[in-house]
Amino acid sequence: MGLSERFRDHENEQRVFQMRALVAGVIAALLLAGVVGRLVMLQYVDHGHYTTLSDNNRVRLHAVPPTRGLIRDREGRILAQNLPSYNLELVPERVDDLDATIEELDALVDIDERDIERLRASWARSRPFESLPLRFRLSEEEVARLSVSLHRFPGVDIVASLSRHYPHGEVGSHVVGYVGRIDQSDLRRLDANRYRGTNHVGKVGAEYQFENVLHGEPGYRQVEVNVQGRVLRVLDEESPKPGRDVHLTIDLELQRIAEEALAGQAGAVVALEPSTGEVLALASTPRFDPNRFAHGIGRDMYDLLQSSPRKPLLNRALRGEYAPGSTVKPILALHALEDGLRGPDESIHCKGYYRLPGGSRRYRDWRVHGHLDLAQSIEQSCNVMFYDLAYETGIDNLATTYRRFGLGQQTGIDLPGERSGLVPDPDWKRGAMGEPWHRGETVIHGIGQGFMSVTPLQLASVAATFANRGRPVRPRVYQEVTGDGGEPIRAELPDLGSVDVDNEAHWEYIIDAMVDVTRGEQGTARSMRWRSPNVIAGKTGTAQVYSRPDGVEAVDHEDQIYELRNHGLFFAFAPEDNPHIAIGVIVEHGGGGSSAAAPVAQEVIDAWLEKREREAFVPQPFDPDTLLEPADE
Amino acid sequence: MSETVLTGGSQPAATAGGRLLQALRLDPPLLLGLIAVSVVGLMVLYSASGASPDTVINQGIRLGIGFVLMLAVAQIPPRNLRQWTPWIYVAAIGLLVWVAVAGVVGQGAQRWIDLGFIRFQPSEAMKIIVPMMVAWYLADRGLPVRLPHALVAFVIVLVPAAMIARQPDLGTALLVAATGLFVVFLAGLRWRWIFAIGGLAAAAAPVVWMFMQQYQRERVLTFLNPERDPLGAGYHIIQSKIAVGSGGLYGKGWLNGTQSHLDFLPERSTDFVFAVFGEEFGLFGAVVLILIYLFIIGRCLYLAGQAQDNFSRLLAGSLALMVFVYVFVNIGMATGLLPVVGIPLPLVSYGGTAMVTVFAAFGIIMSIHSHKRVFAP
Incomplete structure (x- = not known):
């Protein structure tokens, strides 16, 4: 085969291919022309027919949001419920002129800038032709006024729904929390399908914590709609699964008493059942009205609440961190007994101040105590004893001692946002401040001052550990879940180990000293002796907000500026021999623990123990026979 | 005969942009x-x-x-592609066998290979590999293609197509078969053979119907009368x-x-x-x-x-x-x-x-x- 022939072959092969490619191209073009012909049929010739069909296409699928579960207290009293309400909704795509329509609607019902803003925001993230809320909670009068003229507004409708209501308002607001409108950040964590048709979601507190249980599962409704998108009839329906009810361990009565005991002051009370860790009351003042959030709180109102110097939105019980002051003394005293640093009867002499070996600085006591032993130094809250113990223990052991009681760590309560407080040590200080530890700092940490901080919840938790003689409990507000969708789920008690001691008698030694705090001649909270019928074991504490420099005269509590007044702390449990309640109290700028915090704790303790007694005493029904028949003798 | 390789298309590039596209080998x-x-x-x-x-x-x-x-x-120069073609084809057939034996069932059909980090459908790649193989086979056998070579090409096409149809994925199988047969068509198979084979296929339609899955029959029936x-x-x-x-x-x-x-x-x-x-x-x-x-x-x-x-x-x-x-x-x-x-x-x-x-x-x-x-x- 010659070279020229091969060339001819190539040319021939290319010609064969090009011919076939051309044929293929023409066939392709013809077939696509056929498709275009089909399109002409559908879109031009039969256009009217299909337009009619399209207008008759009226079947739509609506999501039906589930009813949110209720929140109840330990006795079943309702803390959060759902009330029927009417919302004004519209389908923006069905409205000819949105601005004009809103303006006209504004003449009938009050619509403010915020409503419009929110509508536009939800429009931006909605699917087209979705019905969007413009105004929530119309009054009956507004519903009546709108109903009359609704026919003038295509695409606008009044929709019945349920809205969240908190019947007790501010009481328990920090535990129950509130629901609020779903916003961008919620959308990121929520399953969009589960929340179709739902406008609100739990934002804080139990409403947030138990969202999954409370929410339920949405249902669907196949409906026939008219051209304006208004529902004509329901074709098919799958009911939503309502959310389940959450029962909290909170006792509404005790909660109210705790909050009222704090009335007018900023502070927190946490009351636990020591055997189980159940939270009986968790109060934080000032409070807020959760209904405001559920009904749509204005930005102005929210800013006001946020910026208020008393911080009503701050849940102090979980998130407030305060220097524990002298409340740490029983912990350190137990350590001193266990480690043999002090014998039970070993006395020291308190001159009213303490000096480190070889140091010149005086660490003040609040008074001259003279001779006292370990128990007396708890009863009278002598600082010198604990300055010395802290110094002998050393900061690393001291930090370990405090941490054994759960300080510096979250308690693990089932509420969102808990802070961990701080138990400092040299490593922490180097990391956080870049400075070495001074031995003087060890001294003041013996009386709970310095960098150290605790939350009121931790204080209550320490009280429970003492009440249980070393067995810590995890505080919880969850009692059980009831309602459709399965068996009631009950809470479990985790085993958290225990604070072990070599000699069990040491617990009783410390607890006796804590009883002396409230009943002893010299007890710092001795005024309880006359006021309370119960044997309360407790410890006062005073957290300095600022440290008075040497040479500056002490100022009386009443004369001090509010922000510079000391915080008052108290933790306790009662009855001493068979504890039913453990409590932690902090009163911000309340002065001392004995004057500000102890009376609050006592009120709550007495109320709870009285209630228990009342309920334990079941009067026997009157039986006349016992009077008529003589006793067998 | 000396050959030089041009690094561009047939038209001279007038602009800087055109030159860039040429350098990137894009049309x-x-x-x-x-x-x-x-x-x-x-x-x-x-x-x-x-x-x-x-x-x-x-x-x-x-x-x-x-x-x-x-x-x-x-x-990738077509020269290299052509060298690799038989190996790629054999490997792809192997993957189809693997799918049939150990594939992942997805949406009612066994089409996927799951390698843990990635899942893929070998049948999808067949849409390119089958025409590559047919083109490779026919390239040196002269155009227009003669009947015996065309019959071999049919085997190359129908083996993978049948395996894909069995998954069952009729849509992909038809597309794979069509792409492979296009090569034979473009290679210049005589019209008389094309019509003869078309007639045979039409006669075989009832037989195909018998082997169809129920859902495929449903589709055909519904297609004929959607209402x-x-x-x-x-x-x-x-x-x-x-x-x-x-x-x-x-x-x-x-x-x-x-x-x-x-x-x-x-x-x-x-x-x-x-x-x-x-x-x-x-x-x-x-x-x-x-x-x-x-x-x-x-x-x-x-x-x-x-x-x-x-x-x-x-x-x-x-x-x-x-x-x-x-x-x-x-x-x-x-x-x-x-x-x-x-x-x-x-x-x-x-x-x-x-x-x-x-x-x-x-x-x-x-x-x-x-x-x-x-x-x-």
């Missing part, structure tokens, strides 16, 4: 067409997804990856026709399609995306889109005609026709002309699997176009 008119369809696709998807930016961003990322893939494939089952199998076609038909000459306007947005239209982002387009852009929009596709297909056939060896021209030509089949079957399906076989609209439908195939095909065509040899005196 400017074809690239322009692909970009135009991609932009239209993103717009329609935005509407079809209910104005979801996420869908558009996801698709945009896929398109970006697709263009990069095309660029990468365009750098037979308006709430079930025929629902797609009826709703799609209503959407397209109610669009009229000018369409209802972008984002204003009521049928697509009222949840009436199923699969509106994937297989039935053309219905959304037809409803919102009307007859004029649809004709423009079809013309762009026709331009792309025509350009590819032209580039195939310019290729200088049999392997290149047969492969490029059959891939161009594969793109045509995608477009024709998808739009035909959305307008009720053809049965519902689950074939996406290239560069428009949401999804990644078919997009990889289509971009790889364009990459091969670009490579064939840009790696031409010229005979210098």
